[in-house]
Amino acid sequence: MYPLKFEPILKQTLWGGDKIIPFKHLNDTLANVGESWEVSAVEGSESIVANGADKGLTLPDMVRKYKEDLVGEANYARFGNKFPLLIKFIDAKLDLSIQVHPGDELAKKRHNSFGKNEMWYVIAADQGAKLISGFAEQITPKEYKERVYNGTFADVLQTCAIKPGDVFYVPAGRVHGIGAGAFVAERMVNQENCIQARPLMPLILQMCRTIFVRSTSRCRMNR
Numbered sequence: 664m665y666p667l668k669f670e671p672i673l674k675q676t677l678w679g680g681d682k683i684i685p686f687k688h689l690n691d692t693l694a695n696v697g698e699s700w701e702v703s704a705v706e707g708s709e710s711i712v713a714n715g716a717d718k719g720l721t722l723p724d725m726v727r728k729y730k731e732d733l734v735g736e737a738n739y740a741r742f743g744n745k746f747p748l749l750i751k752f753i754d755a756k757l758d759l760s761i762q763v764h765p766g767d768e769l770a771k772k773r774h775n776s777f778g779k780n781e782m783w784y785v786i787a788a789d790q791g792a793k794l795i796s797g798f799a800e801q802i803t804p805k806e807y808k809e810r811v812y813n814g815t816f817a818d819v820l821q822t823c824a825i826k827p828g829d830v831f832y833v834p835a836g837r838v839h840g841i842g843a844g845a846f847v848a849e850r851m852v853n854q855e856n857c858i859q860a861r862p863l864m865p866l867i868l869q870m871c872r873t874i875f876v877r878s879t880s881r882c883r884m885n886r
C-alpha cells in the first residue's frame with residue numbers, strides 16, 4: 664500500500680465559485696465549480712486512483728481488493744465493501760440550502776441506511792462569510808412550521824463568522840448551511856439522505872414545502 668492520489672472529480676453548480684481549480688493546481692477552465700469530490704465511492708462518481716500500481720482502479724475496487732488493510736478492521740467489520748465516507752471541497756459563491764440529515768434510527772426506518780454526520784474545515788473565507796449550525800434560540804415545533812411557511816426560519820438559526828482553520832462538527836439532526844464566501848473541506852457519512860429546510864430555488868421551495876415540514880418536524884433537532 665502507498666499514498667493514493669485520485670483523479671479530480673469536479674462538479675459545476677449554480678452556486679459554485681472559482682477557488683477550487685487554483686487550490687488544486689489544476690489546468691482546467693471549468694467555471695462555477697462548487698464541489699470537488701476528493702474521496703468518493705458514490706455510484707457514478709467513484710474516485711479513480713491516479714498513481715502507482717493500482718492506477719485506474721476505483722475506490723470501491725480498492726476496498727474489495729484490500730479490505731481491512733485499506734479502511735481498518737473495525738470499519739470493514741461494520742461497513743464491509745461499502746466505503747463509509749465522502750470527502751469534498753465546497754466553494755460557495757452563493758448561500759447554499761439549509762439542511763438537516765436524519766440520525767441512524769430514522770435513516771434506518773425510512774431509507775434502510777445510516778444517519779449522516781458531517782464535519783467542515785474552513786480552508787478560506789471571504790469577508791463576511793458565515794456557516795450556519797443549529798438554532799440561536801429554542802423554538803417549538805409549531806413555531807418552526809410557522810417560520811418555514813412565512814419565510815422567517817433563517818432568523819432563528821445560529822450563524823457563525825468563520826476564518827481559515829475553523830472546524831465545525833455537525834451531527835445528524837442539527838440544522839446547518841454553508842454561506843456565501845465559504846470554502847470548506849466537508850467530510851461526511853457516505854449517503855445522501857437529506858431534508859432541505861430552505862432549498863435554493865423559490866420554485867423548489869413551493870414544491871417541497873409540505874414534504875419537508877412534515878419530515879423535519881419529526882427529526883430531532885439539536886441546537
Ligand SMILES: [Zn+2]
Binds near residue numbers: 762763764781839
Ligand atoms: Zn448537510
